[in-house]
Amino acid sequence: MKDAACAAIVAAGATITHHHGVGSEHSPYLGMEIGDLGVKVLRGIKEALDPCGIMNPGKLIPTTAP
Numbered sequence: 149m150k151d152a153a154c155a156a157i158v159a160a161g162a163t164i165t166h167h168h169g170v171g172s173e174h175s176p177y178l179g180m181e182i183g184d185l186g187v188k189v190l191r192g193i194k195e196a197l198d199p200c201g202i203m204n205p206g207k208l209i210p211t212t213a214p
Contacts, residue, residue: 155180172207179210 154177158164164177179187191209194201 170208175207175210177210178208 150173154164154174158177158180164170164174164181166174170178182190187210194203194209197203
């Protein structure tokens with residue numbers, strides 16, 4: 149049910165994020181919302197600012213698709 153709800157949110161043009169960010173539950177849907185280029189931009193920013201990957205690993209950059 150969660151997958152269907154999240155996919156419907158993104159398909160309707162709404163945002164999957166919340167006032168406190170994406171989080172691990174919604175991370176897989178962020179790529180659907182911002183596209184491949186948006187994910188590449190986020191990944192580049194994260195790599196530049198956090199090269200060791202210690203700040204909230206797995207919480208922002210989508211690693212899997214729903």
